Amino acid sequence: MMNRHIRLLAALLLVSVAGAQAATPGETDFVLASQQQPVGPASIKPNPYTPGMPWLEVGVRSQSLVYYDARGVARAHYQISTARNGVGERENSYQTPRGWHRVCERIGDGIEPGTIIYRRQVTPWKYTPQLHQEYPDKDWILTRILWLCGMEPGKNQGGEVDSYDRAIYLHGAGEHVAFGTPTSRGCVRMRNEDIIELFAQTSNGLDVLINENL
CATH class of the missing domain: 1.20.5 (Single alpha-helices involved in coiled-coils or other helix-helix interfaces)
Incomplete structure (x- = not known):
């Protein structure tokens, strides 16, 4: 047997x-x-506005910003802070506008991290936590600016809803900001090291989608 x-x-x-x-x-x-645990492909999200071009997507719910290259591959992910008042396009609403934008102007190339930019002019002053304690209500704009133009007439372009005229930026912010929560007066706040990195990778004309549902 x-x-x-x-x-x-x-x-x-x-x-x-x-x-x-x-x-x-x-x-x-x-x-x-x-026989192995399936692994999904890398996240590919091509630009739906200008196919074949790099783009940014700002997520209001997730308080995040993703930079996609020309193929739609996510190259960088940042934690951000959008408006405390939520989303909206009206002038003086202090809300973050929705929809498609483009980077129209870039300010601050090469300046030191923490440099204060006032009315789009680079100043000789630097942000410090002590300075913020003295002026706690000041909306500090630091290091770099990517100034956005709305691309959707009647929604974020023209009249009382024009993002460019409202001076909506992606910009550096101070250490006091609670990134990951909405705290700004309409702009998209970023850590200084993050806006420096993003600024170096991008150029004027870059498409930017501000997505309230992401």
Whole structure:
């Protein structure tokens, strides 16, 4: 009886080896892959506004900003802070406008982190936590500015809803900002090191989607 079991086991092993040898490399790979935990492909999100071009997506719910390259591959992810008053396009609403924008102007190239930019002019002054304590209500704009133009007439372009006239920026902000929560007066606040990195990777004309549902 023992010999019969040994012969049966040997026969099964021979069949298994023969089957593996008969399989093509592609079939073997498929079998191996099917036994592993499936891994999804890298997130690809091509620019829906200007196909084939890099773009930014600002998520209001997630308080995040993602930079996608020309193929739609996410190259950088940043924590941000949008408006305390929520979303909206009206002048003097202190809300973050929604929809498609473009970077129209870039200010602050090469200046030191924490440099104060006042009315779009680079100043000789630097932000400090002590300075913020003295002026706690000041909306500090620091380091770099990416100034946005609305691209949707009647929504964020023209009249009382013009994002450019409202001076809506992506800009650096001080250490007091609670990034990941909405705290700004309409702009998109970023950490100084993050806006420096983003500024270096982008140029005028870059498409920016501010998505209230993301």
